[in-house]
């Protein structure tokens with residue numbers, strides 16, 4: 321079986337489980353868990369920020385960060401397909417009291433000058449823009465990497481307008497490996513970041529909010545308010561520390577496997593290998609006989625699991641629990657199905 325639905329389907333390895341089983345723990349709401357404290361310090365240092373805070377999910381980490389950078393009834397600018405506006409169940413509005421305005425989805429290809437024109441100053445009658453969110457890598461943008469020069473231009477525009485910058489960095493590790501940009505270089509460009517340990521890095525749970533010490537102190541209050549204060553979570557933090565040590569650089573293997581999939585499927589006109597930068601492969605099924613649900617069902621019957629995203633769009637994701645044999649199997653099954 322090759323499960324290519326998502327990089328969140330990975331299971332903790334025996335060595336990761338060993339690290340979890342032997343982790344020192346304490347009550348994290350009291351700030352007593354040494355493994356959590358170590359993980360938070362390590363992640364803050366990786367991104368060159370003062371502090372970081374463990375959160376149970378990427379969505380909660382994003383929402384906590386958004387509350388840090390956008391006061392209630394303030395405005396967030398983001399891409400139309402951004403996870404923070406389109407896939408968090410309306411949390412920015414329902415929980416965080418944030419008004420979102422979007423630029424048309426262009427995947428990872430940002431146009432900083434165009435975004436700058438969308439920024440609205442404070443003062444009656446418009447909703448003041450307080451922050452801009454960028455997704456790195458871009459999930460619905462097929463794992464695209466936002467380039468460093470675009471990010472720098474956006475930072476300059478944000479500074480000029482006095483608005484803050486958040487990075488939904490659920491897969492920022494993949495951007496770091498694909499473009500060779502140090503994590504601290506990304507960190508320096510954002511006021512807040514959320515990063516995930518459970519997407520591609522193999523940990524079962526866990527995300528972190530990364531920011532200044534003052535913002536993280538506030539983040540701890542927001543997390544408790546949301547019901548995200550947890551107790552002996554050193555067990556989870558140990559999995560995260562293991563993931564950071566062992567599973568970042570190996571993402572290059574996942575990227576190479578995604579590229580191999582794209583090359584094999586490109587003759588069917590469903591994917592351009594040049595567009596595949598990291599571990600996500602989007603299949604455009606607008607011209608194929610099978611639509612996304614039909615292709616998904618037929619592949620599943622042969623042990624290859626893929627994700628239907630839209631009626632004519634499917635997603636394949638490589639990760640540390642799919643090896644070369646799994647990719648070969650997926651290529652055999654999918655090419656046979658796309659050929660007919």
Ligand SMILES: Cc1ncc(COP(=O)(O)O)c(C=O)c1O
Nearest residue numbers: 377378379380403455459488490
């Ligand atoms: C870009 C991005 N941000 C945030 C999230 C949310 O993470 P979680 O599922 O842990 O809430 C995801 C989940 O896939 C994601 O792809």
